Amino acid sequence: MAERDTSAPTMIELDAVTKRFGDATAVDAISLAIPRGELCVLVGTSGCGKSTTLRMINRLIEHTAGQIRIDGQQIRDFDEQRLRRRIGYAIQSTGLFPHWTVARNIGLVPRLLRWPTSRIAARVSELLALLGLDEGEFAGKYPHQLSGGQAQRVGVARALAADPEVLLMDEPFGALDPITRESLQDELLRLQARLHKTIVFVTHDMDEALKLADRIVVMDAGRIVQQGSAAELLRAPANAFVESLLGGRDRGLKHAALTRVAERMRPFSDAQRGAQAGETLSVAADDSLRQALSLMLWHGVDSLLVSDPDGQVIGSLSLQDAVIQRDASP
Amino acid sequence: MSVVHRLRVPLAWALLLVTLMLLMPQLEALFRLIAPDTRAVIYQRDSFASLVANHLLLVGVASLCAIVVGMGAAILVTRQWGRDFLPLVSQLASIGQTFPPVAVLALAVPVLGFGSQPTIVALILYGLLPIVRNTLVGIQGIAPGVMESARGMGMSGRQILWQVELPLARPVILAGIRTSVTINIATAAIGSTIGARTLGDPIIAGIVNGNTAFILQGALLIALLALCVDSLFERLQAR
Numbered sequence: 001m002a003e004r005d006t007s008a009p010t011m012i013e014l015d016a017v018t019k020r021f022g023d024a025t026a027v028d029a030i031s032l033a034i035p036r037g038e039l040c041v042l043v044g045t046s047g048c049g050k051s052t053t054l055r056m057i058n059r060l061i062e063h064t065a066g067q068i069r070i071d072g073q074q075i076r077d078f079d080e081q082r083l084r085r086r087i088g089y090a091i092q093s094t095g096l097f098p099h100w101t102v103a104r105n106i107g108l109v110p111r112l113l114r115w116p117t118s119r120i121a122a123r124v125s126e127l128l129a130l131l132g133l134d135e136g137e138f139a140g141k142y143p144h145q146l147s148g149g150q151a152q153r154v155g156v157a158r159a160l161a162a163d164p165e166v167l168l169m170d171e172p173f174g175a176l177d178p179i180t181r182e183s184l185q186d187e188l189l190r191l192q193a194r195l196h197k198t199i200v201f202v203t204h205d206m207d208e209a210l211k212l213a214d215r216i217v218v219m220d221a222g223r224i225v226q227q228g229s230a231a232e233l234l235r236a237p238a239n240a241f242v243e244s245l246l247g248g249r250d251r252g253l254k255h256a257a258l259t260r261v262a263e264r265m266r267p268f269s270d271a272q273r274g275a276q277a278g279e280t281l282s283v284a285a286d287d288s289l290r291q292a293l294s295l296m297l298w299h300g301v302d303s304l305l306v307s308d309p310d311g312q313v314i315g316s317l318s319l320q321d322a323v324i325q326r327d328a329s330p
Numbered sequence: 331m332s333v334v335h336r337l338r339v340p341l342a343w344a345l346l347l348v349t350l351m352l353l354m355p356q357l358e359a360l361f362r363l364i365a366p367d368t369r370a371v372i373y374q375r376d377s378f379a380s381l382v383a384n385h386l387l388l389v390g391v392a393s394l395c396a397i398v399v400g401m402g403a404a405i406l407v408t409r410q411w412g413r414d415f416l417p418l419v420s421q422l423a424s425i426g427q428t429f430p431p432v433a434v435l436a437l438a439v440p441v442l443g444f445g446s447q448p449t450i451v452a453l454i455l456y457g458l459l460p461i462v463r464n465t466l467v468g469i470q471g472i473a474p475g476v477m478e479s480a481r482g483m484g485m486s487g488r489q490i491l492w493q494v495e496l497p498l499a500r501p502v503i504l505a506g507i508r509t510s511v512t513i514n515i516a517t518a519a520i521g522s523t524i525g526a527r528t529l530g531d532p533i534i535a536g537i538v539n540g541n542t543a544f545i546l547q548g549a550l551l552i553a554l555l556a557l558c559v560d561s562l563f564e565r566l567q568a569r
Contacts, residue, residue: 060482084484095479099497109483158483168482 017066028222044219088159088167149180256289343558373532392453400461427459449521457510464506468499508563
């Protein structure tokens with residue numbers, strides 16, 4: 001998880017925002033302040049109002065009451081098209097234009113902003129590289145020639161094209177297979193560590209929220225039920241609904257998935273390091289506690305060696321270390 | 331060269347059409363076999379070339395109007411502010427199609443008199459439905475995600491129409507125009523019953539005089555014209 005900088009000024013602010021469709025209230029007077037550079041995940045079951053909330057921020061849906069401010073300015077003061085060109089937008093179905101090449105799709109918003117052609121071309125190359133797509137191979141392809149994961153990468157590249165400060169993502173990885181989804185989640189975290197965008201991310205998948213979020217906002221029936229970091233939610237779910245979203249009895253494992261092995265291991269002294277050549281079962285210090293526990297369960301052992309990224313053994317992790325947090329470092 | 335190559339099918343039909351149109355009198359012996367008892371075997375009241383030209387002119391003017399009106403109406407009712415008129419427009423277009431063209435002609439004559447004008451009106455009404463329907467289907471058939479991201483990226487309504495909706499709906503719209511024009515090439519012949527000069531003239535004359543050769547000459551040229559235009563659209567759609 002990224003550090004949360006509480007001193008950062010608020011980038012997106014929702015102030016008692018309500019959306020009614022006829023008699024039905026989709027979003028009920030929610031207030032939310034998202035600091036600059038935060039990855040905020042709205043999570044909840046379908047129909048809880050999370051997508052509606054997201055789409056009110058770029059005015060795809062107009063809010064009925066309350067105020068929404070971006071960078072201190074009310075969104076109603078902007079021309080709606082100009083507002084949207086300042087906000088990146090990525091959706092589950094990617095929404096790539098099927099009659100345009102990948103390069104042209106990515107260059108959409110810069111073209112709307114009338115950037116010079118050479119600058120657009122340079123930006124497209126930069127983004128393809130950033131998203132790990134080979135320019136020679138992908139720039140000229142059409143969306144139907146891409147796999148789901150590739151198409152979603154292009155969708156994210158397009159959302160980032162004009163270097164917006166705010167990025168809205170509506171279940172962007174929801175339609176992908178678990179392996180691709182996980183790699184794109186890692187990619188998003190890697191990108192975010194570099195770009196520090198203010199991201200509002202909607203998902204119904206609590207595991208995704210726990211993995212990605214600086215802050216999780218749990219919504220139910222158009223209201224915010226609880227908000228906080230993943231650890232805060234796991235430690236003290238506000239009610240039974242949040243608890244059930246967190247997986248009930250799986251909570252322990254979900255928490256373990258958020259803890260790195262390095263936080264619980266016993267580091268070796270230099271003398272101990274040489275003596276461990278015989279054992280082969282090890283986890284990386286950056287792996288999660290959950291992965292370590294799984295390894296122990298699978299192999300029927302109660303301790304593992306811990307290695308650093310270079311493969312050097314740097315410590316050990318016993319079952320007891322993993323399960324019970326020690327108060328002070330030894 | 332490549333253009334000629336791509337258009338070789340329509341060009342072949344066009345060549346056949348022009349040849350037949352110009353050399354019809356030379357085929358007198360052939361038509362004599364079909365209608366041995368009649369005095370004149372080749373239709374002479376007008377040159378076939380001028381009939382083809384006039385036929386094409388009528389269809390062209392009517393189709394152009396039908397395209398402008400039909401596409402325009404379909405585009406208007408698929409805008410946010412025009413949605414209320416969607417059922418009305420699709421119903422009107424359907425009614426245009428269910429009306430027999432002869433009835434339209436009969437109704438148009440008292441208002442517009444005899445000749446080309448009522449024929450064009452009938453052809454426009456008759457050609458509207460496929461264009462309206464296909465434009466609607468083409469625009470409404472665009473994936474919702476594409477439309478949502480077009481709006482979400484900050485495209486204006488006009489940019490969405492020209493850069494997203496029309497290009498994506500193009501194949502379906504073209505298919506509608508193709509149907510409309512092809513049907514109208516055949517339907518235009520009926521204009522001859524109210525005094526428009528079309529390739530229907532030899533057919534009407536043939537029916538009145540019991541001259542099968544006249545009927546055949548008109549029908550052949552209409553068929554070739556339709557095939558030529560249809561294959562041209564086929565190439566256009568394949569692009």
